[in-house]
Amino acid sequence: MFMASRPIGILGGTFDPIHYGHLRPALELLNALELAEVRFLPCRIPAHRGAPRVTADQRLALVRLATAGQPGFVADDRELRRDGPSYMFDTLISLREDFGDTPLCLIVGTDAFRELHTWHRWRDLTRLAHIVVMQRPGALKPFEPVLEEFVTPRVIYDAFALRQKPAGGILFQP
Secondary structure, X not given: OOOOOOOEEEXXXXXXXXXXXXXXXXXXXXXXOOOOEEEEEEOOOEOOOOOOOOOHHHHHHHHHHHHOOOOOEEEOOOOOOOOOOEOHHHHHXXXXXXXXXXXXXXXXXXXXXXXXXXXXXXXXXXXXXXXXXXXXXXXXXXXXXXXXXHHHHHEEOOHHHHHOOXXXXXXXXX
């Protein structure tokens, strides 16, 4: 039987550089969803963007500086230790190995979520984690039909549902 526990937030990106637009929403989600922590994962080689302007080590150092002193924020270098492009599917497999059945919440912005259907093994992501979509005011537009079909049966409406199972839901959070 699954025992409910506080979810872990997962926020990946190039962080080139990390900025307030990453940190403030992560802090708001940490509190609003009562997450155990938010892990910031700088990617080695972004699959959907150009090469970062600074090195992976420099970006990791910036993430460590930006998250230092904030309880619940963790800099995680696992994507930088892997060769090749950074795919969130691989990262979630690694996190699942480390955290077992603890609920994982992949945090993405609305813009990134609109492109989810272009990600590596995107249909398998909810097998490994919940997805929390950070919504900007006024940013709601229809999704591509293939994404809408994927989203509809997985939508959950409150943070409590994130604790009820390790993965599988999609929560839209203002």
